[in-house]
Amino acid sequence: MLRQPNVSRRSVLISSACLFAWQASGIPAAMAAARRPLSGRVKSLIAQMTIEEKAGQLTLMPTPWTSAAAAKINPEAALRNVENLTDDAQAGRLGGVFNGFGVEAHRKLQTAAMKGRLGIPMIFAGDVIHGYRTVFPVPLGEAASFDPDLAERTARAAAEEMAATGFDWVFAPMVDIGRDARWGRTVEGAGEDVLLSSDMARARTRGFQGRSLADDASVAACMKHFVAYGAAESGLDYNTADISERTLREVYLPPFQAAVDAGCATVMAAFEDIAGRPIHGGREFLTDILRGEMGFDGLVVGDYNGDVEIAARGLAADARDAARIAIMAGLDLSMASGIYRDHLPSLVQAGEVPMERVDEAVGRVLALKERLGLFEDPFRRMDLKRQKARMRTKPALSLAREAAQRSIVMLKNDGDLLPLPRKGKRIAIIGPFAEGPSNLHGPWTLFADNKEAVDLASAVRSAVSDASFISVVKGSEVTVPIDGGIDAAVAAARSADIVILAVGEREAMSGEAASRDLIVVPAPQQALAEAVAAVGKPMIVALRNGRALALEGAILNAPAILVTWFLGSEMGNAVADILFGATGPSGRLPVSFPISAGQVPYYYAHRRPGRPANARYITSRYDARFPFGHGLTYGEISYADLAMSSKQIPKDGSLRVTVTIKNEGKYAARELVQLYVQDVVASVTQPVRELKAYKHVDLPPKRSQQVTFDLAAADLAFLGVDLKPVVETGKFKLWVAPSAEAAGLAEEFEVS
Known part of the structure; x- marks a missing residue:
């Protein structure tokens, strides 16, 4: 179990007792280990600020000046009075x-803030998860590229656009591991694998932040949601999670550590609780682990109302109690609830929260604003000409x-x-999903215009020599049938030589508060697929989805299936490029597609059961329909000549692995070569396989190439019985394969 705090969260303490508890708890020591020194400017400002102004700096609010899509996501913004917001900015009651x-x-808001007594600039944040005006694939889709460099480039492009409109800070990347396909926010992350998720976390952090946070084309990144939000029971947003400390440390913490190591400036707390400890009020998470162990020295922000909601969970008596618990746990900045602004002054006055803790939090807020260059030029990211020049440029759309x-x-x-x-x-x-401007961008695109995205039918018409050869029939709505829709679809199929069936999920079926209990294509679309397939024409399924799906019937049995996710501004063009061979498919699944919805949560790196032959359902096998790492190309790829530099290496040594990849087909192909390892006997049972490395190789037709991996013994480390990293001697199995469950080529070696 996780360490429990030494100080009761329900104690109402007088000033001297509170200060003693604060010091005895170990929080100051943990924070000192991960504290960025404050500049003279920041120290001087803190010394001049009243407690009310400090509480204002620790308050982040939604704004009514927003897009229609953002207003739907954060409806409380529309209820806030505009004059009050500008007044709060000028009076120092609002940090951003x-x-x-x-x-x-x-x-308008920055001008009001600069008229304030101390002239402290505001910070402007945004949910720009996968693009601002130019929209890129949803993060889960982009993770299918297995290309961190690509993820860094798209994050950089998104940062350039949003920074041009006045944003300083992005609430991304989401680095949660997603192993339960029911969870709607799987779409925001990089999937189920620790290595791939860590690589993407590092890359996206670098892309958003650039070389310097002060650059007018850079924004501060915010890794989220700390921590183990993806482990919420039943794949249900805001729910509880009950996981072991081993699982927390082996699976959910590594991507956050990767983002910390990449210099991520901020982190957002997760909504859930772990074993009864809400993250927004959990010192053991926000301070002991994040700062004391992981070395994070940036700003911790709450999620929307997450701090006050610890009262609803039963950790706090009311909003005032929630404010005390959250600030003492290590939550620096309150989002949307306003409980710091409302209650910190009285909590400090009563001695229930030490001023030292408030000053630390304020120091982090001001230090971030300083690193962003806002004290030198509060309007550095607010230029109308730059805003126009940077939107949807040709390089960005390309x-x-x-x-x-x-x-x-x-x-x-x-065939x-x-x-x-x-x-x-x-x-x-x-x-x-055959045509029309909706369901192309995907969830969490708050600032883009749907009309600017390219749909499937338009792109296909442009790709063929004669657009009159293309017919389009909806056949069904996403979740309800259309009167006569199936009859019209069947007639269209009979008149065609080839059918492209565009089915799946609408974008609102993924994202926050969009968990699904059954991860299947909705029944009306399944009925449409069965009727169209019965016509007997060759059928290509183009899936629109934000999660792994359990495919059934005619959809599963179609001769060709493309997972097209939600791909953003150029969705239709990209799908047409693949359909007609302008480029070959090269994506690989970052999540396992199960055989049935009842399997979830399912992930490839599960531990070995004691009775493998019986570890199955009565009605189906316990493996993936399409496993993690699976994906085909237009080439004919073969693997041969697996070789290792040695079959025995010392605990401080390394192993070179080579394999020959050949494309025996008539089309060029980009193959993703994957290396997996299993520790055969260890002091703690290990997964059946774990991804340790991956490489792309581009192969013209009838060509081969040798691919080399260098595997260090240190890459084989795991957390021992004491939860400390260890490399143990013994036998290991190694596979070089095209997916996590493919046989591929196998070898064995020993660590001695």
């Missing part, structure tokens, strides 16, 4: 706002198309149905 829209709105192409995963291509010819074939595009 989030999800504002445009330079004018940001300048990058969006590249990222979308690289994110598409081909699950099946029986080499794909790629399609550009002429001579009548194609029927059928399904609720």
Whole structure:
């Protein structure tokens, strides 16, 4: 179990007792170990501030000057009086706002703040998860590229656009591990694997922050949600999580550590509790682990109302008690609830919260603003000409198309149905996602215009030699049938040579508060698929989805299946590029697609059972329908000649692994070569396989290439019985394979 705090969270303490508890708890020592020295400017400001002004700096609020999409996400913003917001900014009762829209709105609030007594600039944050005006694939889709460099480039492009409109801070990347496909926020992360998620966390942090936070094209990154939000029971947002400390440290902490090591400036607390300890009020998480162990020295911000909600969970008596618990736990900045502004002054006056703790939190807020260059120029990211010049540039749109192409995963291509010819074939595009401007960008795109995205039907018409050969029929809505829809779809299929079936989830079915109990294609679309498939024409399924799905019936049995996620601004063009062979598919699944919905949570790196033959369901096997790492190309790829530099290495040694990859097909291909390892006998049982390395190789037709991996013994470390990293001697199995469950090529070696 996690360490429990030594100080009761319910104690109402007088000043001297509170200070003693604060010092005895070990919090100051933990914080000192991860504390960025404050500048003279920041120290001077803190010395001049009243407790009310300090509480204001620790308050972050939504703004009513926002986009329609953002207002739906954060409806309380629309209820706040505009005059009060500007008055609060000028009076020092507000440290920043989030999800504002445009330079004018940001300048208005910043101007008010600079008229304040101390002239402390505000900070402007935004939920720009995968693009501002130029929208890139949802993070889970982009993770299918297995390309951290691509993720860094798209994050940089998003930062350039949002910074041009006055944003200083982005609430991304989400680095939660997602192993339960029911959880809607799986779409925001990089999937189920620790290595891939850590690589993406590092890359996206670098992309957002650039070389310097003071650059007018950089924004502070915010890794979220700390920690183990993806472990919420039943895949349900805001729910409790009950995991072992081993699982916390082996699975959920490493991506956060990767972001910390990349210099991530801020972190957001998770909504859930772990074993009865809400993260927003858990000192053991926000201080002992995050600062004391991981060395994080930045700012900790709460999630929307997450601090006051610890009262609803039963950890605090009321909002005032919640404010005390959260600030003492290590939550520096309160988002949306206003409980720090409302209650910190009285808590300090009563001696229930030491001023020292408040000053630390304020120091972190001001230090971040200083690093962002806001004291030198509060309006440095607010330039109307720059805002116009940086939006949807040709390089950004080209990058969006590249990222979308690289994110598409081909699950099946029986009989080499794909790629399609550009002429001579009548194609029927059928399904609720066949055409139209919606459900292209994906969830968490608050500032983009849907009309600017390219849909599937438009792109296919542009890709073929004669657009009159293309027919489009909806056939069904996403979750309800259309009167006569199936009949119209069947007629279109009979008149066509090839069918493209565009089915799946609408974007609102993924994201926050969008958990699904059954991860299947909705019944009306499944019925549409069965009817269209019965016509007997070759059918390609183009899935629209933000999570792993359990595919069934005609959708599963289609000869060709593409996972197209939500790909953003260039979605239609990218899918058409793959369909007609302008580029080949190269994406790989970052999450396992289970055989049935009842399997979830399912992930490839599970531990070995004692009775493998019986570790199955009565009705189906216990493995993936399409495993992590799976994805096909238009090439014919073979693996041969696996060799190792040695079959025995010391505990401080390394191993070189080589394999020959050949493309025996007629199309060029980009193959993702994956290296997995299993520790056969260890003091703690180990997963059946763990990804240790991966590399892309580009192969022209009829060409081969040798791929080399260097595997250090240190890469084989795990947390021992004492939860400390250890490399143990013994036998290891090694696979070089095209997926986590493919046989591939196997070898064994020993660590001696």
